[in-house]
Amino acid sequence: MLDVRELTKTYDGVAAVADLTFTVGEHEFVCIVGSSGCGKTTMLRCLSGLVEPTSGGVTLHGARVDGPPRDMAYVFQDYSRSLLPWMTVAANVSFPLPYKGLSKAEAAAATAEALDAVGLGDRGDAYPWQLSGGMQQRVAIARALAYQPRILLMDEPFASVDAQTRADLEDLLLRIWRRYRITILFVTHDIDEAVYLSQRVLVLHRPAHVHEVVEIDLPAERDQLSTKRLPGFGELRTRVLSSLRAPDPAGVNP
């Protein structure tokens, strides 16, 4: 469904994304890992149509992405900045919906359902800054859900919450992924998280291009304790890590 073909983005002659090619299928959960500064954020900005690629392109359901697509939602790493402090939780979730053509009643229903799905059904009247970090990120996920996307882009969404909250959010995301049958492209620098969540891990090297694809052949049902104890989990972890650290054969990296 999401087709990235020879995507290149250069800033002042320096490539942030170089010849990046991959596809994400319908209902897939794909994680992208790469060291910090490898061009992940630039890549996401190209995928979401926020910036024009220098060359190559992105297609979603066969249509070229040249602006933010209507069936794509985005969850940012920095929830405290992507949520608007002057709006209540419910307003933060619902304000994009009229621009998508939903009526007032439809928007209210979608908002209520999305907040219920993330377990914040009773906090709609609160302001984001009255909630904990983990709850704020759940609001951001609810906003993405209410937008009823077919694909969800997530940019290190759990990087700034504590470990326990992070595990809870990961499991919440897996439940949502199954229940709503959406496609998720999840960027992280945490290898455990990538292996635990996804069906496929793309390892990115700098400037952003796919160095290796690691298929995650773990049982579909994941659990923080038992999945991470599987011998396969450790092996996959090691494979992703060594792939991250591997030198580039073509000598792209100095």
Place this chain on the structure above:
Amino acid sequence: MVTALEVAVRIGLLPQAWFPPPSRIVPAFVELAVGGELFAPVGQTLQGWVLGVLAATVVAVPLGVVIGSLPLAHRLTRFMLEFLRPIPPVALIPAAVLIFGSGLDMKVFLIAFGAFWPVLLQTVYGVHDVDPTARDAARCYGLGARAVLVRITVPSALPYLATGLRIASAIALILAVTSEIVVGVPGIGVRITDAQAAGGAEDVMYAWILAAGLLGWALNAVLHAVERRVLHWHPSYRGGSR
């Protein structure tokens, strides 16, 4: 402080001819208020303040939004603004009298000129300072340029605008009273000079000065209350409602 002032005057530390003790100023003020004489001049000064601040805001806010959001507009206007801004508004009084006469129009022009700059600059800063993540988020969720302006840019610039308005408010009152004292436009300032010229009415003069001070205090209190309501979500106003 009032007591200290009273004592200083009573023991002769300050000459009583120029500094009537508070015990004479306050009754003089009460007399102005009870007699109703207070209200017309205060109303005139307030009228100038309101019209001047309003005129400044109506022009400065849209201009600030344009300058703040378009780098080209910023470059084109920067030189002109940097040249105009340092002009002390009072230096324009003679020209303003020539152009507008010595009535309300002149007072409003002077106030509007002085109040314009803080409102404009704060709006420009506010628009500049919109969080890029908030703007990206809005764009990802399908908001067009105008929707981003209305839903994201303007609300995030509001705290800056509030600061600009408070600075403008203080400047506006100074310029209102200045134009009254220097040019004789009706208002509190005229009453201050009248009382001074009358001779032996120093207590009345100080009563009018007290009125000007109270007006400034009241205007600030009103702005503060409005700010608290509109910006209740801003970190500086958040109550302990966690």
